[in-house]
Structure formats: structure tokens, C-alpha cells
Amino acid sequence: MRGASVGAPRPETASGADVLADLPEKTRRRLEALDTVLFDFDGTVVNTVELITASFRYTLPKVLGITLPDEVLIQNVGMPLLQQMQIFDPEKADELVRVYREHNRRYHDSLIEEFPGAREALLEVRQAGYKTGLVTSKSRELTLRGMRLFDLEPLFDVCIFCEDTTKHKPNPEPVLEALRRIEGEPRRSAFIGDSPHDITAGRAAGVLAIAALWGPFPRQRVLAAGPDVVLQSVGQLPELMRSTTAGRANASGPASRQRGPSRS
Structure with a gap:
């Protein structure tokens, strides 16, 4: 089963080179062939845990007259908000x-x-030359608001919001739509996310599914979805990419192209 051989996650202090060394040879080869990296937003790029839980804590008592533990409130984060509320x-x-x-x-x-x-x-x-994209189940309005707070918008070549597809994570459609717009190939792409829905969507799309364990989801729930690569901290990501490109120093690829912080 794909993703099952990823092994025990390295500690947060491990380097990207250590993460790379633990991967199966097939996964290392796919990393070396990457030219596109897609990211989830909430829980991966920005920390919205308190914002989300506070909004749920306000809403459920007000509308339904109930209170639920935080772990129940956030268990379906990553799906469109309407779907979460329908549950x-x-x-x-x-x-x-x-x-x-x-x-x-x-x-x-x-x-x-x-x-x-x-x-x-x-x-x-x-700057290492990879095309980058954002794939979120969040609305365009609130995602752009968050991106602009931290000047993140210029760092993505494409953004896929809830409004851009009829199906949503864990369905692969949003990931595939991002690749269509960015002219990326699944076999040369990765999707990084913190939720089981991200991992499932990435795997179904045929891209490398990379787990971001710095998000709010319990580790075992994320690992159970079968990621190909597991990162404990955001700092391991550029280290992993540097180690990957160093291993193919004589090959052509993203390492030979420099990209600036501009978004088409």
C-alpha cells in the first residue's frame, strides 16, 4: 500500500537530509523529479486553530444549544464549511x-x-525553482484575507479555493485542478497538508502526499491516511528540498531555475 512504508516519523529536530535518508528509494526518486509543490492553507501555512475553535464554540451553543470538545469541533476541518455543518x-x-x-x-x-x-x-x-500552488477548501474571501495579512499571495503561482471546484477534499478534484492550471503533472508534484483529507486527496490525485504534523490533527489520524513523506516541522521542508536537489546536482530540473516571489 502506497505510503505504508514511510516508517516512524523523525523527531522535529531531525534535518531534511535525515527525513530523506529514511524514505524508500522509489519515494526519493519521485522527490528528485518534482517540479511542483502544492500546499494546504489552514494548519499548514497559517495557524487558525484558535480562530476555528473559537468560531465553533460561539456557533454551536448559539444555534444548536450544545457544546462539544475541541477535538470534535475540528475533526472535519479541511472539508468545506457547509459540509462540516451538515454533519x-x-x-x-x-x-x-x-x-x-x-x-x-x-x-x-x-x-x-x-x-x-x-x-x-x-x-x-x-527560489529553488519549484512551481507552487495553494489548495484549500476555504472560501476565496477569507483565504485571501489571511494571505494578505502575511504577504503570502505573491508566493503562489495558482490558488484553488472552495468556489473553484464542485468536489472538495478528500476528493482529488481540487488538487488536479491546481495542476491543470499550473500545467503540472501528478508524477512530478507533491501536496503538503496537515489533515487526513489532504493526504487522501493527494494520494487519489497521484501526487506525493506529504504530511505536515505541525497542524492541529492528531498524529495517528494523519499517519493512518498513508502519507508518502512525514515532516514534523515547517523547517524540515526547505531542508528536504535542499537535500533532494543536492542529490541530483548533475541532473537538470528545478534546481537549475530560479523563481522569484511573483504570482501569475
């Missing part, structure tokens, strides 16, 4: 979405945070 109450899903978004917009800028080192990692991946 709580199909008949009141629209009202749940309205109240949630009302709270989320009000507190968005004060509760969202950038993961330390995330922007630097993205910039280094671009």
Missing part, C-alpha cells in the same frame, strides 16, 4: 454557516497566526 445538523447547516462566518470575520485578524518559518520556507521552495 452537526443538516437542517440548520445554513444558519450554522452564517453565524460561524459572522464570528470568524469579526475575530479573523486577531486570532490568525503565521506558523514561524512558513513564509521563509515557501520563499526558499520558490
Whole structure:
């Protein structure tokens, strides 16, 4: 089964070279062939855990008169918001979405945070020559609002929002749509995300699925989805890419092309 041989995740202090050394030869070869890297947004590039849980804590008592543990509130994050609310109450899903978004917009800028080192990692991946894309189940409005807070928008060649596809993660359609727009091939692409939905979508799309364990999901839930590569910290990403390109120093590929922080 693909992803099953990834082995025990290295500790957060491990280098990208250590992560690369632990991978099966087939996975290392695929990493060396990469020219496109796609990213999830919430929980991968930005830390929205407190924003999301606070909005749920406000919404469910107000609309349904119930309170639930945080781990239950966030267990379906990564799916479109309406789908998450339909799980709580199909008949009141629209009202749940309205109240949630009302709270989320009000507190968005004060509760969202950038993961330390995330922007630097993205910039280094671009400067190494990789095409980059964002694939999220979040709305265009709120995703762009978060991106602009941290000047992230120029670091992506393509962005796929909830409105851009009819199917959503864990379905592979958003990942495939990003590749279509960026002219990427699944066999030469990777998708990095923190949720089981990201890993499932990536695997179904035929790209390398890379788990970002710095997000809010329990480690075992993410690993159970079968990622090809497991990263403990955002700092391991550029180190992994540097180690990969160093291993193919005599081959042509992304390492020979320099990309600046411009977005088409």
C-alpha cells in the first residue's frame, strides 16, 4: 500500500537530509523529479486553530444549544464549511454557516497566526525553482484575507479555493485542478497538508502526499491516511528540498531555475 512504508516519523529536530535518508528509494526518486509543490492553507501555512475553535464554540451553543470538545469541533476541518455543518445538523447547516462566518470575520485578524518559518520556507521552495500552488477548501474571501495579512499571495503561482471546484477534499478534484492550471503533472508534484483529507486527496490525485504534523490533527489520524513523506516541522521542508536537489546536482530540473516571489 502506497505510503505504508514511510516508517516512524523523525523527531522535529531531525534535518531534511535525515527525513530523506529514511524514505524508500522509489519515494526519493519521485522527490528528485518534482517540479511542483502544492500546499494546504489552514494548519499548514497559517495557524487558525484558535480562530476555528473559537468560531465553533460561539456557533454551536448559539444555534444548536450544545457544546462539544475541541477535538470534535475540528475533526472535519479541511472539508468545506457547509459540509462540516451538515454533519452537526443538516437542517440548520445554513444558519450554522452564517453565524460561524459572522464570528470568524469579526475575530479573523486577531486570532490568525503565521506558523514561524512558513513564509521563509515557501520563499526558499520558490527560489529553488519549484512551481507552487495553494489548495484549500476555504472560501476565496477569507483565504485571501489571511494571505494578505502575511504577504503570502505573491508566493503562489495558482490558488484553488472552495468556489473553484464542485468536489472538495478528500476528493482529488481540487488538487488536479491546481495542476491543470499550473500545467503540472501528478508524477512530478507533491501536496503538503496537515489533515487526513489532504493526504487522501493527494494520494487519489497521484501526487506525493506529504504530511505536515505541525497542524492541529492528531498524529495517528494523519499517519493512518498513508502519507508518502512525514515532516514534523515547517523547517524540515526547505531542508528536504535542499537535500533532494543536492542529490541530483548533475541532473537538470528545478534546481537549475530560479523563481522569484511573483504570482501569475
